[in-house]
Amino acid sequence: MAGNREFFYRRLHSLLGVIPVGVFLIQHLVVNHFATRGEQAFNDAAHFMESLPFRIVLELFIIFIPLYFHAIYGVYIAFTSKNNVSQYGYFRNWMFYLQRISGIITLIFVTWHVWETRIQAALGEEVNFSMMADILANPFMVVFYIIGVVSTTFHFANGLWSFLVSWGITMSPRSQRISTYVTLAIFVALSYVGVAAILAFI
Amino acid sequence: MSETENITFIIKRQDDPESSSYEETFHVPYRQNMNVISALMEIRRNPVNANGEDTTPVYWDMGCLEEVCGACSMKINGKPRQSCTALVDQLEQPIRLEPMSTFPVMRDLAVDRSRMFDALKKVKAWVPIDGTHDLGPGPRMAENKRQWAYELSKCMTCGVCLEACPNVNSKSDFIGPAAISQVRLFNSHPTGAMNKNERLEALMGEGGLSECGNSQNCVQSCPKGIPLTTSIASMNRETALHSFKSFFGSDHEVN
Numbered sequence: 001m002a003g004n005r006e007f008f009y010r011r012l013h014s015l016l017g018v019i020p021v022g023v024f025l026i027q028h029l030v031v032n033h034f035a036t037r038g039e040q041a042f043n044d045a046a047h048f049m050e051s052l053p054f055r056i057v058l059e060l061f062i063i064f065i066p067l068y069f070h071a072i073y074g075v076y077i078a079f080t081s082k083n084n085v086s087q088y089g090y091f092r093n094w095m096f097y098l099q100r101i102s103g104i105i106t107l108i109f110v111t112w113h114v115w116e117t118r119i120q121a122a123l124g125e126e127v128n129f130s131m132m133a134d135i136l137a138n139p140f141m142v143v144f145y146i147i148g149v150v151s152t153t154f155h156f157a158n159g160l161w162s163f164l165v166s167w168g169i170t171m172s173p174r175s176q177r178i179s180t181y182v183t184l185a186i187f188v189a190l191s192y193v194g195v196a197a198i199l200a201f202i
Numbered sequence: 203m204s205e206t207e208n209i210t211f212i213i214k215r216q217d218d219p220e221s222s223s224y225e226e227t228f229h230v231p232y233r234q235n236m237n238v239i240s241a242l243m244e245i246r247r248n249p250v251n252a253n254g255e256d257t258t259p260v261y262w263d264m265g266c267l268e269e270v271c272g273a274c275s276m277k278i279n280g281k282p283r284q285s286c287t288a289l290v291d292q293l294e295q296p297i298r299l300e301p302m303s304t305f306p307v308m309r310d311l312a313v314d315r316s317r318m319f320d321a322l323k324k325v326k327a328w329v330p331i332d333g334t335h336d337l338g339p340g341p342r343m344a345e346n347k348r349q350w351a352y353e354l355s356k357c358m359t360c361g362v363c364l365e366a367c368p369n370v371n372s373k374s375d376f377i378g379p380a381a382i383s384q385v386r387l388f389n390s391h392p393t394g395a396m397n398k399n400e401r402l403e404a405l406m407g408e409g410g411l412s413e414c415g416n417s418q419n420c421v422q423s424c425p426k427g428i429p430l431t432t433s434i435a436s437m438n439r440e441t442a443l444h445s446f447k448s449f450f451g452s453d454h455e456v457n
Binding site for chain 1: 280281366368369371373374403406407408409410411412413414415416417418419422423429431432434435436437438439440441442443445
């Protein structure tokens, strides 16, 4: 791939957003959803996840390296565009704009969330139901978490749409329209899974 | 309409590539079926602004006057389009004219579209047929394919898609949608296809295809209705396959 690094990085960025980061996102939201079944169910699930063998390696290669490559390169992409939704208010142009906004919000949210949970766990705190309940006892944090989760699911769902275009899977306007509806449904479904879990801690 | 009715034009002007821009207002007597160019010609005939002061005639580019050359593109009431097919009767007044902002302004409404022509050179948007001897007739093209390719060949390098694209700007060297679609056109040509991979590799280079962010403003704005986003997605597929095939190095390039 010598000589066309940019092409390679852009495609890698697109791929990593779905695999593994997108897959991890779904898994994370699903595990969180145990909170709706009560404190014990959530704590058991969280304990199972954190006692997986090779945890650090899994976290590093499935989460942190791909996530932060995607995030940092994404910030670069976001800041090289010159948004023009006020002049060209087409649906896809709005999605293009929201994809960049939601990416920045998601990066801030995820970084804060990693600090509050994973880093604290590394410093000896226990990540469990009561930790999340403490965080979400603050109404400001509830709003922050809901915005963060919805922006993450939007970024993932809409990113899936552009993934399909960037890899040449959806080519025709019709297939792109159908994938708009499919990814919209994914956005709604994942947002429900995520927000229901947040509300379960309150 | 009465004979004395005037049309108001607010024109963003600039004296030379280095100087800063300013606005000037003009009143142009209305005539039936007027287009923006005929109004600009009227201003050129009588270069007096709305305050009654003598001024320099407004400069603009034009060629064919029938929306096939692409030279007279400018922003009319905020939308980039050709001034030859912009009919005054269909425009909200006052009519605002500005040069396209993605390209360097040469003077008044005329811009330098060199980056588009450079992009066409970069992606080799032509069919090489020159040889040291007569190569004979090339392969035939199926009629249905010719009809389909004709749609892509309508591109007149007018610059409207680059103007509408949020990723074509001073911070990026993106070649823009027009050149990407031309690769699809020339790669589908039976003789052009002989140099298919060279064009794909150019698209995979700096400022190439991957800079597209799928805002799809191009396809909404194209005055010729060219399926630009379909071309982009198609080239995404072609370059993806090409990069898979040559990922660990390969001799398939001679294809």
